[in-house]
Every structure is written in structure tokens, then in C-alpha cells.
Amino acid sequence: MIEEPFATGSSIIHKIDPRVKVVCAVLLSTIVALSDNFVSIGSALVLSLILLFSARLNTGEVLSKLKIVWGFITVLWLFLPLTIPGETIYNIGCLEFSKQGLVLSALITLKSNIILLFFFTLVSTMNFITFGYVLSCFKIPSKLIYMLMLTYRYIFVIDKEYQKLLRAVKTRGFSPKTDTHTYKTYAYLIGMLFVKASLRANRVSNAMLCRGFKGKFYCLFEFNVSKKDYIFFGFISVYLIFFIYLEYCWEFIFWI
Amino acid sequence: MHISEGILSAPVLLSGAVVSVVAVTVGLKKLDIDKIPQASILSAAFFVASLVHVPLGPSSVHLILNGIVGIILGWGAVPAIMIALVLQGVLFQFGGITTLGVNTVIMAVPAVISYYIFKPFIFKKNVISSSASFACGFFSVFLSGVLVALFLIMTEEGFVKIAYGVFLAHLPVMIIEGFVTMFCIGFLKKVNPELLPETTLCHDEILVNDKKGVLEGK
Incomplete structure (x- = not known):
């Protein structure tokens, strides 16, 4: 059901400390999301491509993951130029394409792709368990991390239960259509999934209590920050300052 | 129901983050540490269930289920949805x-609101209970749609038409969600009423009635 295509690898990016990567991913995506200046966003595009090449991710996989967003962006390109009022730059019959609409579509396209690229290179290059441990290093409530890890652990188990129920209805000749019977079947199936999950939860929590669980997961994986990580973090910090400089000082020149 | 990255403006993103942090904190406070395995494994079940694609005419839609999440987990729905x-x-x-x-606000706020609105009707007579369950499923997706539209319009006034479009596209989902929620809550009432809120009271009543039945030789 779930694969982590970027999690394994031996590139420079894969070897950087996961905590550093997550911090950098959060900072970089935040500044790009808040920016609306083409110059600074252009520089972020360059950085995201540099990171992508140094992470040596499978290009086909990257494109197939980006396509999910492209579908939505195509809709924006179709609607925004027509619906946002502004200076008309082109018209076919009564359809008027506004400059503001086109600019906004281009901005959104760039921003969403860049943020996703940062995500692929900096967050997807670790497996989920490591990601959970990284979160436990920050000041995130331990209850939330406990829930996150437990949910992750049981998704696969519950998915197996779901597949089993689905096989059971299929062997009884169920074929999905647009009718009440189909919706009823799915609703009962989902209901049964909840019942099974709840029964399992009771067993799991009893078993955990028997083994002396105190409501905290202990991280067995030791993170250590090396010189390489400091260099990487230093590089990203310098870039962040450069980005803010571009954002505020270059806007005027660009629009002329 | 999601808003992708790179679309919303800074104030909208920031206010969403603040509201969700507050809501998650309240949700975690209300969730007893003993209840966490229950909440987490149910949240895994919701995750799997929301990947279910149900047919709709020639295409298919995937379920959102934030109404049922709200009814079953109450305030616990907020951390559960964020984790999902x-x-x-x-x-x-x-x-x-x-x-x-x-996105947490879009999905979780309707869940908590429908918990408070529809919880009292779940164990009423069949007609009332079914219509309340239908309304719960319909309303939670409806409210999510309204929130999506609102956030889009708050970002950029030119988004009004797209916001309408997104909202209208979710109308069929609302109806399907209503039916699925209605059947699902009906099923849970029969099979495992402990999952639904305030059942301790109702359950006792059922037991008392059963015992009366046994004593009266029924």
C-alpha cells in the first residue's frame, strides 16, 4: 500500500543528520510559501534543483509524485486568468485573459513545485520511524508523538484487515455500483473495520501495560551531528539571508 | 479535502497554524493517556477507510469520514486528523x-462541531437517529467545503469563482458521506455501541431492560 521510494540511498543528502534536514525543510518551505517575489522564488527553484540532483533521486518517481499537484495546477491555469479581474492581455471572443491571473498562476505553480521538491529531498530521504524520532527531539507533546508512532504501526495491520473484508464481500459476488446497496456494503465494511480496530486496541494497550509501558517511547537511534551537518546548515542559513535580501530589495527593480 | 502548498497567503497560513495548535492542545488534554492506544488505532482505521474509493457514476470518490471521526473520538478527533x-x-x-x-482546521473543526450537534440524537428513536447520522456526515463535509472556500477567498478575492467551483464539486461527496455515515452509525449501534459516545448510560439501560425482560419471563 505504502512505499517510501526516496528513503534509501547513499547520496550526500541521505547522509546528513535527519534533524538538520527537517529543520531546513521547515524553514525553506515556510519562506517560499510566504514569498510573492519572482526573483527570490527563482533562486529557491535553483536551490531545490541543486538539492534534487545532489540527492540523486529517481527522476521517474519524482515526476510521478509531482504529477499529483500538476493536475490541480492545470485547473488553476484554466480558471485564474479568466476569473481574476485585471489588465487584459489576450482575448478569444468573449474570453479575456488577465495579466494578473496569469502572473498568479505562474507564482502558484512555481511555489508549490519548489516546496514539494524541498520535501522530497529533505524529508522523504528518511524513513518514517526516523522521522518520528526526529519529531521527538523537538518540543512536540510526547502524547502526539506516541499517537503518531502507534498509528503508523497499525496502518499496515488495519489495511490487511480491510483487504480481508474486501475479499470476503467479493467472494460473495459484490460488485460496486452507484446504488444504496453499494454504499451500505461499504458503510458496514468500514463499521466492521472500526469494531475490529477498537477490539485490537484494547488487546494492544493491555499487552503494553503488561510489559511496563509508561506512555513514552524511548529512542534507541542515536543522532550525532558531524562537521558535514554544520556545513550544510550553515549553507542553508546563508541562503535564507540571501532569500530575504532578494525578497525585499529586488522587487522594485523586477517590476520595472 | 486538501489545499495544496503555495496557494494560500501568509495571514491565512498563520491563523490556520495557530488555531490548529490550540485545538490539538485541547484535544490532547481531553484524551486520557490510557485512551491513546484506542484513539491511535482508530485513527489508523480512519486513515485506511479514507483511502476507500466508492463509485459515483462513471468515476469514483474517496470518503472523508470526518463526521464519524468526530462522533467516535470527540475532541480526540483533532490530533487524530492531524496525524492522518x-x-x-x-x-x-x-x-x-x-x-x-x-488543513487540520478544515477537517477537524467540522468533526468537533458535528460531535456536539449530533451526539445527543444518536441513541434516540430510529428515524431521528438515522436522520441525525445522515445530517452529521453531510454537514461535516459541507462545513469543510465552506472552510476551504473561505480560506481561498481570504487569500485572494479573485479566487471567489474557484472557491464556488470547489464547493460545488463536493456536493455529491456530501450526499454520499451522509448515506455512508447513516449506515455506519446504524451498524455500530447494533454491533458495538461502546464505540459511540454516551453509551455507558444507554448500555446500562439496555441491560436493565434485558434483565427486566428475563425476570418477566419474556
Whole structure:
């Protein structure tokens, strides 16, 4: 059901400390999301491509993951130029394409792709368990991390239960259509999934209590920050300052 | 129901983040530590159930189920939904670091509101209970749609038409969600009423009635 295509690898990016990567991913995506200046966003595009090449991710996989967003962006390109009022730059019959609409579509396209690229290179290059441990290093409530890890652990188990129920209805000749019977079947199936999950939860929590669980997961994986990580973090910090400089000082020149 | 990254403006993203942090804190406070395995494994079940695609004419839609999540988990739905969003983002590489707050608000606020509105009707007579369950499923997706539209319009006034479009596209989902919620809550009432809220009271009543029945020789 779930694969982590970027999690394994031996590139420079894969070897950087996961905590550093997550911090950098959060900072970089935040500044790009808040920016609306083409110059600074252009520089972020360059950085995201540099990171992508140094992470040596499978290009086909990257494109197939980006396509999910492209579908939505195509809709924006179709609607925004027509619906946002502004200076008309082109018209076919009564359809008027506004400059503001086109600019906004281009901005959104760039921003969403860049943020996703940062995500692929900096967050997807670790497996989920490591990601959970990284979160436990920050000041995130331990209850939330406990829930996150437990949910992750049981998704696969519950998915197996779901597949089993689905096989059971299929062997009884169920074929999905647009009718009440189909919706009823799915609703009962989902209901049964909840019942099974709840029964399992009771067993799991009893078993955990028997083994002396105190409501905290202990991280067995030791993170250590090396010189390489400091260099990487230093590089990203310098870039962040450069980005803010571009954002505020270059806007005027660009629009002329 | 998601808003992708790179669309919303800074004030909207920020307010979404603040509201979601507050809501998650309240949700975690209300969730007893002994109840966490229950909440987490149910949240895994919701994650799997929301991947179910039900047919709709020639295409298919996937369920959102925030109404049922709200009814079963109450305030616990907020952390559960946030976790489901993080898992979706990381496991399917959807991203969503900057929009996590906004998307949590979009999905979780309707869940909590429908918990408070529809909880009292779940164990009423069959007709009332079924219509309340239908309304719960319909209303929670409806409210999510309204919130999506609102956030889009708050970002950029030119988004009004797109916001309408997104909202209208979710109308069929609302109806399907209503039916699925109605059947599902009906099923849970028969099979495992302990999952639904305030059942301790009702359950005792059922037991008392049963005992009366036994004593009276029925």
C-alpha cells in the first residue's frame, strides 16, 4: 500500500543528520510559501534543483509524485486568468485573459513545485520511524508523538484487515455500483473495520501495560551531528539571508 | 479535502497554524493517556477507510469520514486528523508542511462541531437517529467545503469563482458521506455501541431492560 521510494540511498543528502534536514525543510518551505517575489522564488527553484540532483533521486518517481499537484495546477491555469479581474492581455471572443491571473498562476505553480521538491529531498530521504524520532527531539507533546508512532504501526495491520473484508464481500459476488446497496456494503465494511480496530486496541494497550509501558517511547537511534551537518546548515542559513535580501530589495527593480 | 502548498497567503497560513495548535492542545488534554492506544488505532482505521474509493457514476470518490471521526473520538478527533494528514504527507509524498495547520482546521473543526450537534440524537428513536447520522456526515463535509472556500477567498478575492467551483464539486461527496455515515452509525449501534459516545448510560439501560425482560419471563 505504502512505499517510501526516496528513503534509501547513499547520496550526500541521505547522509546528513535527519534533524538538520527537517529543520531546513521547515524553514525553506515556510519562506517560499510566504514569498510573492519572482526573483527570490527563482533562486529557491535553483536551490531545490541543486538539492534534487545532489540527492540523486529517481527522476521517474519524482515526476510521478509531482504529477499529483500538476493536475490541480492545470485547473488553476484554466480558471485564474479568466476569473481574476485585471489588465487584459489576450482575448478569444468573449474570453479575456488577465495579466494578473496569469502572473498568479505562474507564482502558484512555481511555489508549490519548489516546496514539494524541498520535501522530497529533505524529508522523504528518511524513513518514517526516523522521522518520528526526529519529531521527538523537538518540543512536540510526547502524547502526539506516541499517537503518531502507534498509528503508523497499525496502518499496515488495519489495511490487511480491510483487504480481508474486501475479499470476503467479493467472494460473495459484490460488485460496486452507484446504488444504496453499494454504499451500505461499504458503510458496514468500514463499521466492521472500526469494531475490529477498537477490539485490537484494547488487546494492544493491555499487552503494553503488561510489559511496563509508561506512555513514552524511548529512542534507541542515536543522532550525532558531524562537521558535514554544520556545513550544510550553515549553507542553508546563508541562503535564507540571501532569500530575504532578494525578497525585499529586488522587487522594485523586477517590476520595472 | 486538501489545499495544496503555495496557494494560500501568509495571514491565512498563520491563523490556520495557530488555531490548529490550540485545538490539538485541547484535544490532547481531553484524551486520557490510557485512551491513546484506542484513539491511535482508530485513527489508523480512519486513515485506511479514507483511502476507500466508492463509485459515483462513471468515476469514483474517496470518503472523508470526518463526521464519524468526530462522533467516535470527540475532541480526540483533532490530533487524530492531524496525524492522518502528517502520515498522508510523508507516506504518499504529498508534502504539506506549511499547510498542515490550515488543513487540520478544515477537517477537524467540522468533526468537533458535528460531535456536539449530533451526539445527543444518536441513541434516540430510529428515524431521528438515522436522520441525525445522515445530517452529521453531510454537514461535516459541507462545513469543510465552506472552510476551504473561505480560506481561498481570504487569500485572494479573485479566487471567489474557484472557491464556488470547489464547493460545488463536493456536493455529491456530501450526499454520499451522509448515506455512508447513516449506515455506519446504524451498524455500530447494533454491533458495538461502546464505540459511540454516551453509551455507558444507554448500555446500562439496555441491560436493565434485558434483565427486566428475563425476570418477566419474556
